[in-house]
Amino acid sequence: xxxxxxLIIAGRAFSSRLLMGTGKFSSPEAMIKSIEASGAEIVTVxxxxxxxxxxxxxxxxxxxxxKYLLLPNTSGARDAEEAVRLARLxxxxxxxxxxxxxxxxxxxxxxxxxxxxLKAAEILVKDGFIVLPYMNADPILAKRLEEVGVATVMPxxxxxxxxxxxxxxxxxxxxxxxxxxxxxxxxxxxxxxxAAEALEMGADAVLVNTAIxxxxxxxxxxxxxxxxxxxxxxxxxxxxxxxxxxxxxSSPLTGFLS
Amino acid sequence: MSFYDExxxxxxxxxxxxxxxxxxxxxxxxxxxPAVDFDNFLSLLSPAAxxxxxxxxxxxxxxxxxxxxxxxxxxxxxxxxxVCVNRCAYCGxxxxxxxxxxxxxxxxxxxxxxxIAKMGFRHILLVSGEAPKVVPVxxxxxxxxxxxxxxxxxxxxxxxxxxxSYRELIAHGVDGLTVFQETYNERLYPEFHLGxxxxxxxWRLETPDRGGEAGFRRIGLGxxxxxxxxxxEGFFMGMHSRYLMRKFWKSQVSIxxxxxxxxxxxxxxxxxxxDLHFVQxxxxxxxxxxxxxxxxxxxxxxxxxxxxxxxxxxxxxAGSKTDPGGYTMSDGENGGAEAQFEVADHRSPELxxxxxxxxxxxxxxxxxxxxFLA
Numbered sequence: 001x002x003x004x005x006x007l008i009i010a011g012r013a014f015s016s017r018l019l020m021g022t023g024k025f026s027s028p029e030a031m032i033k034s035i036e037a038s039g040a041e042i043v044t045v046x047x048x049x050x051x052x053x054x055x056x057x058x059x060x061x062x063x064x065x066x067k068y069l070l071l072p073n074t075s076g077a078r079d080a081e082e083a084v085r086l087a088r089l090x091x092x093x094x095x096x097x098x099x100x101x102x103x104x105x106x107x108x109x110x111x112x113x114x115x116x117x118l119k120a121a122e123i124l125v126k127d128g129f130i131v132l133p134y135m136n137a138d139p140i141l142a143k144r145l146e147e148v149g150v151a152t153v154m155p156x157x158x159x160x161x162x163x164x165x166x167x168x169x170x171x172x173x174x175x176x177x178x179x180x181x182x183x184x185x186x187x188x189x190x191x192x193x194x195a196a197e198a199l200e201m202g203a204d205a206v207l208v209n210t211a212i213x214x215x216x217x218x219x220x221x222x223x224x225x226x227x228x229x230x231x232x233x234x235x236x237x238x239x240x241x242x243x244x245x246x247x248x249x250s251s252p253l254t255g256f257l258s
Numbered sequence: 259m260s261f262y263d264e265x266x267x268x269x270x271x272x273x274x275x276x277x278x279x280x281x282x283x284x285x286x287x288x289x290x291x292p293a294v295d296f297d298n299f300l301s302l303l304s305p306a307a308x309x310x311x312x313x314x315x316x317x318x319x320x321x322x323x324x325x326x327x328x329x330x331x332x333x334x335x336x337x338x339x340x341v342c343v344n345r346c347a348y349c350g351x352x353x354x355x356x357x358x359x360x361x362x363x364x365x366x367x368x369x370x371x372x373x374i375a376k377m378g379f380r381h382i383l384l385v386s387g388e389a390p391k392v393v394p395v396x397x398x399x400x401x402x403x404x405x406x407x408x409x410x411x412x413x414x415x416x417x418x419x420x421x422x423s424y425r426e427l428i429a430h431g432v433d434g435l436t437v438f439q440e441t442y443n444e445r446l447y448p449e450f451h452l453g454x455x456x457x458x459x460x461w462r463l464e465t466p467d468r469g470g471e472a473g474f475r476r477i478g479l480g481x482x483x484x485x486x487x488x489x490x491e492g493f494f495m496g497m498h499s500r501y502l503m504r505k506f507w508k509s510q511v512s513i514x515x516x517x518x519x520x521x522x523x524x525x526x527x528x529x530x531x532x533d534l535h536f537v538q539x540x541x542x543x544x545x546x547x548x549x550x551x552x553x554x555x556x557x558x559x560x561x562x563x564x565x566x567x568x569x570x571x572x573x574x575x576a577g578s579k580t581d582p583g584g585y586t587m588s589d590g591e592n593g594g595a596e597a598q599f600e601v602a603d604h605r606s607p608e609l610x611x612x613x614x615x616x617x618x619x620x621x622x623x624x625x626x627x628x629x630f631l632a
Contacts (some may be wrong), residue, residue: 024327026618048410048627051380078475078508082630089629107510108503108549161325214323 002237007205009182010098010130010151012069014041017199018229019071019184020222021209023049024161028062030218035068038212038222043068044100046075047086052093071132073100079113080120087124099124100154101133110160114141118148125149134186137168142175142183153179154186154207157198161210163190166197176202192228199232200240260464261501268497270443270490273300277489280304289313294545299496302542303489311538318544318570325548330614331573331622332607333381334374335415335555337582338362338401340596342387344454346440348482348518348525350598351387353454357596360582361392367401373585375408377577377607380624382409383436385580385598388417388455395423402430411626413476417455418465424472431628435469436478437462438516441485442494450485466498470506475630477502477509478553483536484518484527492539496546503549512551512573515540516599517558533562537569544570556603563603563610567617576603576610 006013020040025031035043043063051057063070072090077083080103087099101124103117104110112134118141124131130151135141137155145153155172158164165188166172176183182204189195195206208225215221280301288298289310301307302314339361342351350357362370374382384401386393393416402412413434414427424435439462441447447459456462466477479498481491499511517536518527531539540552554563554571556578563574578601579585583592603610611621 024323024329025620026328027615027620030328048630049622049625051624076626076630078630085629086627089627105508107508163324210324210327213327 002239004233004237007182009042009132014069014205016041016226016229017205017233018195018226019044019205019207020212021207022046022059022063023075023209024213025218026213028058031059031213032062034212034218034222035063036222037219037226038208039226041068042071044071044073044207044209047072047090048076052090052095069098070095071098071100073102073134074120075102075104077103077120078105078116079103080116080123083116083120084123084127087120087129088127091129097128098130098151099132101131101150104134104160112136112156114138117141118144121145121150122148132184137171137175139171139174139178143178146179146181150181152182152184152204154184156187157185157194158188160187162188163211164188165190165194166201169201172198172203173201192224192231195225195228196232196235199229200235202236205229260467261498262460262463264497264501265442265444265463265494268494270445273493274487274490276300277304277493280306282306282309285310288545289317296496299542299546300493302545303492303539307538307542308534311534311541314541314545315537315569318541319568321544321548322552322570322572326551326572327620328618329620329622330567330571331381331551331625332379332611332614333383333411333413333573333575334377334379334607335383335385335575335578335580336367336370336374336405337385337580337584337598338367338397338416339386339389339393340582340598341389341392342454344388344456345452346454346456347450347452348485348527350596354452355596358593360592360595361389362582364400364404366583366587368404369586370583371405371408378611378623379607380409381411381413381626383413383415383434383575384432385414386416390417395419395426398432399426399430402427402432406431406628410624410628413478415478418462419468421468421472424469424474428473433474433626433630434476434478435466435474436480436512436514437465437469438480438482438514439463439494439498440482442481442491442498443486446486466502467505470502470509475509476512476551477506478512478514478551480514480516480553482516482518483531483539484529487529488531488535488539492543496543499547499550510551511547512553513543513547514553514555516555537566540566540570556601557599559602560605564613564617567614567619574610574614576605576607 016039019042074083074086103113132152142153157166184205185198186207284301285307288301415436551572553573581595581597614621
């Protein structure tokens with residue numbers, strides 16, 4: 001098996017290929033224990049949920065920033081202007097200049113607005129941010145985002161919180177094939193086998209939140225996702241055989257000819 | 259086109275009959291449906307669904323956790339004025355009630371706001387009676403200016419205004435609009451609303467349309483439970499929500515469930531809603547509207563609120579005072595200003611938060627940031 005290399009995002013190396021969200025947990029304790037069990041090194045936090053100026057903020061104070069890269073996200077932003085403003089606010093409050101860009105004008109399905117996401121990404125990159133954009137599984141949009149200088153692309157498997165798995169498989173496959181930056185499958189992964197599937201396809205990492213936070217036992221589910229991600233990555237590195245519609249005899253019928 | 263045009267197409271009586279005629283087989287079909295449609299929804303509101311309440315509750319619980327997580331948002335109301343020109347048969351602020359009236363001064367608003375912020379709240383709901391001469395739009399923009407430094411999210415539950423007035427409120431940092439239709443029964447509506455601008459059913463019904471047009475990010479609606487048949491009200495709340503979600507697709511819709519409580523004027527609800535029916539209404543709506551926020555106020559008792567936490571509620575008020583000046587002024591100081599309704603849950607916000615934690619949920623004080631609004 002090929003030796004695995006660390007995941008490199010914007011020049012920074014990570015050994016875990018599982019990123020975690022911090023929403024929807026029943027308590028900060030359940031959140032932090034789940035993060036520990038997942039092995040994640042990057043955790044994303046919704047800026048609207050936290051008080052950046054408050055040292056006692058229940059979410060921020062639970063996350064040890066010497067162990068984890070705190071990745072603020074712009075969840076709730078409806079357009080580029082709002083997302084940019086939130087990102088700048090986070091940086092001004094002392095966060096590292098990493099930002100998970102989410103522009104989701106529809107509060108029902110939380111689908112990303114491609115036009116505003118591209119616009120915001122361009123502004124933020126120019127402004128010195130390391131931008132990780134949540135996006136639709138659109139291969140052309142992925143290239144356009146790369147062109148403006150994002151650090152990863154984060155296509156959705158299915159809509160946020162749906163646990164429906166990778167319903168955008170063909171498009172994600174093209175994104176992976178064409179990508180020059182890490183591909184992180186971001187939303188809709190409901191069970192560890194979905195995460196494994198993403199890594200088997202060659203995605204560089206996945207981001208999971210709802211499936212872990214809402215599970216009966218979030219810590220156990222986080223540990224299960226860790227294994228799913230590792231299994232998927234190992235299978236990808238091992239070299240996956242072709243899928244065939246018919247049986248292929250291991251003793252070929254024409255073997256006698258040679 | 260407004261929601262009034264849609265409502266006109268639907269006969270209250272036909273919906274009532276349809277709901278009454280559903281059987282258990284219809285309810286089971288609704289529970290098996292991958293997504294609950296209007297037809298399924300009618301079945302879930304029917305008397306036949308009472309025998310399937312546990313199944314509905316379980317599904318409502320899972321759907322809500324999936325969509326909103328194991329969290330309950332907390333907010334507090336700030337009553338600014340109980341002056342009102344309307345004569346609503348059920349309301350303590352009724353212009354005909356010989357009660358003490360008070361409109362808070364800017365200093366008093368500041369003091370009440372500071373008190374509420376100290377309790378931990380970052381989401382506030384401004385409430386007033388309908389008295390545009392006493393509390394014009396400028397009164398509310400001034401109040402919003404005063405409160406904005408402490409509250410990332412400010413909503414209003416005040417008298418219906420024009421789209422332009424709503425734009426002014428939004429420009430001053432107000433992000434949410436709540437307006438209860440009280441009843442969707444246009445024929446019976448005048449019997450409860452005996453005087454004042456509120457007699458205009460259509461003006462009130464189209465308020466969320468105007469709010470959506472102006473760009474509120476949160477739009478709240480509700481029927482006052484106890485006025486008319488809750489099953490039909492529930493159907494119309496579901497219709498109204500779906501309509502708003504289609505038309506104002508960037509706004510988060512939420513529903514409140516105010517159940518009539520004792521108030522000055524001693525109005526007896528004609529169609530009292532039992533606890534069981536309350537649960538049926540809330541869970542049926544959840545199955546029909548997995549993405550809509552549900553709010554439960556301190557009108558309900560502590561015990562009932564505790565039980566409702568896992569059943570689909572996403573937002574609760576706590577520590578509420580429903581009389582202007584109620585947080586910081588003694589009865590002597592605010593002249594014994596009348597409360598809109600009698601609070602049943604007097605527990606402190608911290609205690610309510612503790613109960614929420616015990617139930618396995620995270621109490622969320624802040625879920626918004628003023629940076630969104632520039």
